[in-house]
Amino acid sequence: MTYNLESFYFTLNMYDLRRMNVMSEITPFRLLISREKAVETVLDAVKPVDRVELVQIEMAANRVLAKNIVANMDVPPFDRAAMDGYAVRAEDTYGASEFSPKTLRLVGVLRAGESTNKSIGRGECMRIATGCPIPPGADAIVMAEFAEESKDGNTVSIFKAVHPLENISPKGEDLKKGEVVLREGDILSPAKIGVLAALGLRRAPVYQKPRIAIIPTGIEIRELGFKLAEGQVYDINSYTLASLLIENGALVTRAPIVPDNREDLKNALYRFLNHDLIVFSGGSSVGERDMLADIIEEEGKLLFHGVQIKPGKPTLFGIVRGKPVLGMPGYPASCLSNAYIFLVPMVRKMARLPPKKPTIIRAKMARRFVSASGREQFLPVKIIDGKAYPVFKKSGDITSLSKADGYVILPVNLDVIEEGEEVSVTLFE
Amino acid sequence: MTYNLESFYFTLNMYDLRRMNVMSEITPFRLLISREKAVETVLDAVKPVDRVELVQIEMAANRVLAKNIVANMDVPPFDRAAMDGYAVRAEDTYGASEFSPKTLRLVGVLRAGESTNKSIGRGECMRIATGCPIPPGADAIVMAEFAEESKDGNTVSIFKAVHPLENISPKGEDLKKGEVVLREGDILSPAKIGVLAALGLRRAPVYQKPRIAIIPTGIEIRELGFKLAEGQVYDINSYTLASLLIENGALVTRAPIVPDNREDLKNALYRFLNHDLIVFSGGSSVGERDMLADIIEEEGKLLFHGVQIKPGKPTLFGIVRGKPVLGMPGYPASCLSNAYIFLVPMVRKMARLPPKKPTIIRAKMARRFVSASGREQFLPVKIIDGKAYPVFKKSGDITSLSKADGYVILPVNLDVIEEGEEVSVTLFE
Numbered sequence: 001m002t003y004n005l006e007s008f009y010f011t012l013n014m015y016d017l018r019r020m021n022v023m024s025e026i027t028p029f030r031l032l033i034s035r036e037k038a039v040e041t042v043l044d045a046v047k048p049v050d051r052v053e054l055v056q057i058e059m060a061a062n063r064v065l066a067k068n069i070v071a072n073m074d075v076p077p078f079d080r081a082a083m084d085g086y087a088v089r090a091e092d093t094y095g096a097s098e099f100s101p102k103t104l105r106l107v108g109v110l111r112a113g114e115s116t117n118k119s120i121g122r123g124e125c126m127r128i129a130t131g132c133p134i135p136p137g138a139d140a141i142v143m144a145e146f147a148e149e150s151k152d153g154n155t156v157s158i159f160k161a162v163h164p165l166e167n168i169s170p171k172g173e174d175l176k177k178g179e180v181v182l183r184e185g186d187i188l189s190p191a192k193i194g195v196l197a198a199l200g201l202r203r204a205p206v207y208q209k210p211r212i213a214i215i216p217t218g219i220e221i222r223e224l225g226f227k228l229a230e231g232q233v234y235d236i237n238s239y240t241l242a243s244l245l246i247e248n249g250a251l252v253t254r255a256p257i258v259p260d261n262r263e264d265l266k267n268a269l270y271r272f273l274n275h276d277l278i279v280f281s282g283g284s285s286v287g288e289r290d291m292l293a294d295i296i297e298e299e300g301k302l303l304f305h306g307v308q309i310k311p312g313k314p315t316l317f318g319i320v321r322g323k324p325v326l327g328m329p330g331y332p333a334s335c336l337s338n339a340y341i342f343l344v345p346m347v348r349k350m351a352r353l354p355p356k357k358p359t360i361i362r363a364k365m366a367r368r369f370v371s372a373s374g375r376e377q378f379l380p381v382k383i384i385d386g387k388a389y390p391v392f393k394k395s396g397d398i399t400s401l402s403k404a405d406g407y408v409i410l411p412v413n414l415d416v417i418e419e420g421e422e423v424s425v426t427l428f429e
Numbered sequence: 430m431t432y433n434l435e436s437f438y439f440t441l442n443m444y445d446l447r448r449m450n451v452m453s454e455i456t457p458f459r460l461l462i463s464r465e466k467a468v469e470t471v472l473d474a475v476k477p478v479d480r481v482e483l484v485q486i487e488m489a490a491n492r493v494l495a496k497n498i499v500a501n502m503d504v505p506p507f508d509r510a511a512m513d514g515y516a517v518r519a520e521d522t523y524g525a526s527e528f529s530p531k532t533l534r535l536v537g538v539l540r541a542g543e544s545t546n547k548s549i550g551r552g553e554c555m556r557i558a559t560g561c562p563i564p565p566g567a568d569a570i571v572m573a574e575f576a577e578e579s580k581d582g583n584t585v586s587i588f589k590a591v592h593p594l595e596n597i598s599p600k601g602e603d604l605k606k607g608e609v610v611l612r613e614g615d616i617l618s619p620a621k622i623g624v625l626a627a628l629g630l631r632r633a634p635v636y637q638k639p640r641i642a643i644i645p646t647g648i649e650i651r652e653l654g655f656k657l658a659e660g661q662v663y664d665i666n667s668y669t670l671a672s673l674l675i676e677n678g679a680l681v682t683r684a685p686i687v688p689d690n691r692e693d694l695k696n697a698l699y700r701f702l703n704h705d706l707i708v709f710s711g712g713s714s715v716g717e718r719d720m721l722a723d724i725i726e727e728e729g730k731l732l733f734h735g736v737q738i739k740p741g742k743p744t745l746f747g748i749v750r751g752k753p754v755l756g757m758p759g760y761p762a763s764c765l766s767n768a769y770i771f772l773v774p775m776v777r778k779m780a781r782l783p784p785k786k787p788t789i790i791r792a793k794m795a796r797r798f799v800s801a802s803g804r805e806q807f808l809p810v811k812i813i814d815g816k817a818y819p820v821f822k823k824s825g826d827i828t829s830l831s832k833a834d835g836y837v838i839l840p841v842n843l844d845v846i847e848e849g850e851e852v853s854v855t856l857f858e
Contacts, residue, residue: 058668076825169826174822191669193669194830228502231542398620
């Protein structure tokens with residue numbers, strides 16, 4: 001059969017018209033938007049969480065501080081010895097050397113945890129442990145290595161001069177009372193937690209984690225641990241999404257599975273609107289997805305339905321009563337790959353965490369890959385000996401992702417990527 | 430005063446002798462070992478935890494699988510439709526095209542979650558939703574876009590031929606019954622958690638987290654939330670260590686503060702020997718640290734006491750009744766920087782997590798830094814406009830680390846690093 005140019009165009013148009021027709025029976029036709037535009041839309045729509053809670057500091061690592069922390073005291077709270085040695089009046093040591101030591105009277109000993117009111121007078125010294133408050137009158141510490149006690153313990157020979165304040169950590173040197181020592185927005189590292197501890201604070205004011213509801217949908221989806229009936233499969237998406245979201249700073253509520261009918265979907269949406277974000281983990285058929293789109297359109301505003309990426313075209317997003325609602329594709333590999341693209345950035349913004357800096361490596365394609373979808377392609381790959389092997393099977397296959405080390409995003413206009421071509425692989429870890 | 434070479438040597442020797450002498454009063458003199466040797470020693474001494482526990486899969490991200498997972502079923506559990514469309518016998522569609530469609534009798538509809546025993550005969554087809562089991566007799570799916578139902582709903586025009594198995598996900602395509610789908614030692618990613626869910630498994634067998642006891646010591650150390658008496662400071666180290674260890678996969682028990690006397694230290698050690706690792710978060714004075722060294726030597730084996738790094742010389746390590754015991758420096762900045770060097774690799778080995786791959790950047794020193802300690806130097810730096818500013822104040826100052834973005838390790842034999850010289854900065858994040 002031969003096609004002339006005209007009939008070829010005609011053919012295309014017929015396909016397009018039929019596709020629009022088929023879809024319009026089940027759903028109004030909608031234009032796909034680009035991935036960049038979709039990411040921008042979801043990020044614009046979500047707000048960082050403002051609610052604050054107090055968290056035990058040892059559990060506060062990677063949480064985001066909600067208030068400036070002003071030092072309520074000086075740290076150290078007193079001038080203290082920075083070395084084991086002898087507290088002296090510095091001027092008594094001037095001129096001391098290995099060959100002409102100065103001799104001071106030993107008037108006491110301060111062991112760890114001890115302090116004294118006893119004053120150090122001219123020509124006197126006191127043995128002192130690191131961390132002890134400097135006794136009145138003394139203004140420097142001679143390190144133990146540069147001093148020698150007499151046999152009777154009455155005097156100490158000083159072999160090295162010290163200047164005033166030498167080997168002393170002055171009060172407030174580390175943290176000064178009234179100073180802002182940590183700032184709102186700081187992510188609490190172990191060292192910053194140490195600053196809170198230094199001030200005696202047991203709990204830190206941090207922003208609450210965003211509360212995200214995951215609602216698995218689909219009449220064919222079964223709860224884990226139950227026996228499958230004919231035609232049923234286990235719920236995968238709510239578990240992959242939950243673990244990914246928890247890792248990225250969210251608090252997740254997993255709803256029971258909702259059958260894909262309007263009434264139940266709408267009830268579930270309203271039941272979980274007390275969350276900061278509602279994610280439907282998606283039915284696999286067109287009908288189910290469009291039901292959700294219709295509900296969002298009726299109850300709020302649908303911002304997009306359909307993204308120009310493969311897999312993941314059916315992703316949809318809208319706002320209902322001020323709350324962002326995301327509908328994910330039902331197929332496990334599509335759902336999870338779209339979660340990396342859309343959900344992770346949203347959640348991190350809500351949690352006030354910086355965007356994830358993924359590790360990106362360059363690798364050569366181990367074999368030719370054809371991508372003629374007319375959309376961007378999210379291509380999971382396994383890295384073996386520095387080469388990228390595509391592992392994508394079907395959107396429905398979770399092993400498309402579980403066996404992958406990372407993914408490549410192939411541009412819309414790329415149909416074929418040849419063996420040996422270099423690609424940028426974003427690693428999952 | 431002038432020194433000739435001989436007296437200079439003599440002087441040095443006198444210092445060394447006195448230092449040995451002073452230390453031997455309080456502690457037997459011990460040789461410092463290199464950082465590399467110390468890390469090797471601690472890593473040799475700890476074992477990965479063998480105990481196994483079952484964890485809910487949504488909480489199992491980043492846990493380490495303790496057993497191979499063999500698929501207990503096929504996934505999908507039946508041949509299913511990969512597209513919305515029409516289940517057909519492929520041979521009935523051969524030759525179909527846009528211009529000469531084939532017409533088939535529509536004998537039924539399968540909506541999501543439905544299945545049927547009804548067989549598809551010659552010249553017949555059934556409308557089918559993605560994910561439904563393929564009805565008996567059918568061997569391919571024609572996508573909805575390439576088919577059109579008649580007005581009366583009795584027939585369907587097929588505009589494109591399909592080959593057998595087209596648009597069908599065969600039973601077991603994703604996971605095959607009996608196949609090892611995840612392996613012992615795998616770190617559970619969201620996608621691997623999806624594999625467990627696909628098999629209906631609610632819980633995963635994972636290795637337990639290493640149980641680590643942190644014992645803060647020092648008579649001068651006070652619990653957070655209490656009022657400080659003269660000479661006291663708050664416990665910082667147990668909190669910085671706890672948060673760092675939790676981040677790296679440990680389960681932490683924080684002991685109450687132990688006064689630094691032999692009896693209490695020894696009791697605390699034995700009380701917490703039921704842990705996989707015991708960490709003393711360190712007294713600040715020489716006496717305290719040596720008491721712990723003596724106890725380890727008497728009760729077990731002391732493997733090193735003193736590391737050639739600044740800060741952190743007093744770090745010690747040994748084995749008591751088969752359990753590794755680590756003594757950390759008392760000063761907060763020393764303690765935490767040594768934890769990054771020694772504790773994190775130990776804990777990750779125990780938790781069976783891969784060594785941390787830190788982000789290392791190159792930066793130019795913003796100013797000259799003198800490091801004449803004769804030891805390696807762990808130098809915290811802040812990065813501003815690509816330049817590295819040393820922020821180290823004193824080992825006692827937690828702000829030495831809380832204000833740093835990362836650290837540089839300066840070699841033993843380096844005394845001065847000049848402004849503008851390039852260094853490798855390991856980022857904390």
